[in-house]
Amino acid sequence: MTTDSWTAPSIDDRGLLAARVADDLDAYLAVLARLDVFVPRREADQGSKFGLRRSVVKLNQLTVYGQLNNAIRGTSKSALTVSQEYDTTRRGARLILPVYTRALLPAERPEGVYFQRNLFPAWVQDLAKQRQTMQLVVNPGTPEERELNVGKAAHWMRKDPQLVGGWSNLRGTIRTVYNEPAQGDLARALACGAHLSVTNAVPWNTMGHAWLDYHSERELLSQWWGIEGPVQWQNQVDALLDNENPQPVDLVLGIRTERGAGVQPSGDPAQDTELLTQAVDAWCRDRGAPERLAQEMTDIAQWVVRCEMWMRRDGVITPDAIVATQDSWDWGRCVNMARWGLSCGFCDRTTAEQIVRHAGNLCARTYADWGQMSAAYVLGRVIKMGRQGNPEDSYRESLQLHRALMLDPASPYLTVPLH
Incomplete structure (x- = not known):
């Protein structure tokens, strides 16, 4: 040839x-x-x-x-x-x-x-x-x-x-394949899952194939997500796309916006933490929230302020910015869940693409630009995943991903418009 x-x-x-x-x-x-x-x-x-x-x-x-x-x-x-x-x-x-x-x-x-x-x-x-x-x-x-x-x-x-x-x-390298979408709606939607693609050393713009690395992907879904078959996989997709039933971190971020508790950062993390935890405590009392939930939300409130302080220090967000929603953490993972579903035979290519496009559309409607979306992913990862281990380590890893995606000329965040 x-x-x-x-x-x-x-x-x-x-x-x-x-x-x-x-x-x-x-x-x-x-x-x-x-x-x-x-x-x-x-x-x-x-x-x-x-x-x-x-x-x-x-x-x-x-x-x-x-x-x-x-x-x-x-x-x-x-x-x-x-x-x-x-x-x-x-x-x-x-x-x-x-x-x-x-x-x-x-x-x-x-x-x-x-x-x-x-x-x-x-x-x-x-x-x-x-x-x-x-x-x-x-x-x-x-x-x-x-x-x-x-x-x-x-x-x-x-x-x-x-x-x-x-x-x-x-890992940490932005990879692209030129025989799959690099522009257009599908490419934009795939880019919404780029954080995990870069983490897993997968090209950001590939949908993959059925039976691609089948055993490894099945084991990953079983061990990390408890998914053993197509029904559990679909349930997880639905949960990741569901923003009608907020989780504790979403509740905390919503309370801050609703009650104006630290929406404008004061520059004093202790003061901002106190304002937000007081608002969370009041919300929990008003609704008779179970003690365990109230404790978790208070802990989340403290970590939200701390993580945003790191993000301002490192230029992830501006000095006067906050993260209003961490939904891109779930939607970005959903993009990859669609890929895994395809590789494991839980869905066909058409279904996987529909899931990816839906997650991408949610991101585009929610965030003003890639930087805002990526910052939300960082916060979501630190709060939801980092608190299970070492939040500071999780933040450092997330910061590296954010910087690669915002600065590398090969990044879709510099080549593909979010809107």
């Missing part, structure tokens, strides 16, 4: 294409050494469904959702180990395993196959340790295609460790 009428669909693919055209194996491996790739896998009990030219290569109890994926998601959850098979083919006498970059995944997957996400350098070294003998073919059928020997690729990674990246290098 010639490159005359073909455009590489991502920055990473441009690097692979340039190295392939130059026939520079070192440059080709240097791109892969910092990249995540997708490998076709199938369950062991589905082998009879495949044609005679398909071969079986088993992976003996390797971690499917283990330290690599834990690192990218920032979790120490236990690993899920599953014995599965690579979906290999034959090229003459050679056993071939296709390897894909995200932007060049096949539109249609083979029957019964899902695509497992791996960090290429660590994965290829694991293959070499198992003495796997198949050849890898990267992005077959494209001008980037190159066949690699497992042992030689693993040796290159060990020989040049300074060129090898990890999940930590991919």
Whole structure:
């Protein structure tokens, strides 16, 4: 295939294409050494469904959702180990395993196959340790295609460790694929979930595919969201989109606006905290709120003032600004919930897009600009997630995301209008 009428669909693919055209194996491996790739896998009990030219290569109890994926998601959850098979083919006498970059995944997957996400350098070294003998073919059928020997690729990674990246290098990076929407309503809506995309090292503007990293996504939904099937997934989508039944943090922010309790920051956090906690206490007394709820709302009020003080200090919001609603925290997560639903087979592409667009429309109606929306996400993340652990650590992580999205030229917040 010639490159005359073909455009590489991502920055990473441009690097692979340039190295392939130059026939520079070192440059080709240097791109892969910092990249995540997708490998076709199938369950062991589905082998009879495949044609005679398909071969079986088993992976003996390797971690499917283990330290690599834990690192990218920032979790120490236990690993899920599953014995599965690579979906290999034959090229003459050679056993071939296709390897894909995200932007060049096949539109249609083979029957019964899902695509497992791996960090290429660590994965290829694991293959070499198992003495796997198949050849890898990267992005077959494209001008980037190159066949690699497992042992030689693993040796290159060990020989040049300074060129090898990890999940930590991919996290926090704004990634874009050029063969999916980069402008328009869908792109705008996808950008509303960009905080989590950047956290998970996923291109901000991709919807993904069905059965994409299926086992890891199922495990994530089970462990972090308690979702085991499509009904629970739909219930969670509905809850994230629901702003008719406010949660405690929403109540606190609403009380502040309704009662004018610190709506105009005084510059004295202690005074603003006292005003807001008094307003919350009065609201709870007026409505006979349960003691546990009242205590939680008081704690939230204190953290709201503290977090906003940090945000003013760091330029996330202006000196006289407050965050009126943290809804973008839920709506941004809903964008990603739609992606996960698609990858796990809980919904089809059309349904996933409808959910994404709905969340995007809510964000556009609620926030004046990306900066305001991102600040609301930061506050929501610190109050709802940070208080379960270390709020200051959560804030520092959120601040890095905010700055990347507001300053990086590759960010949709600088290229896609919210309105």
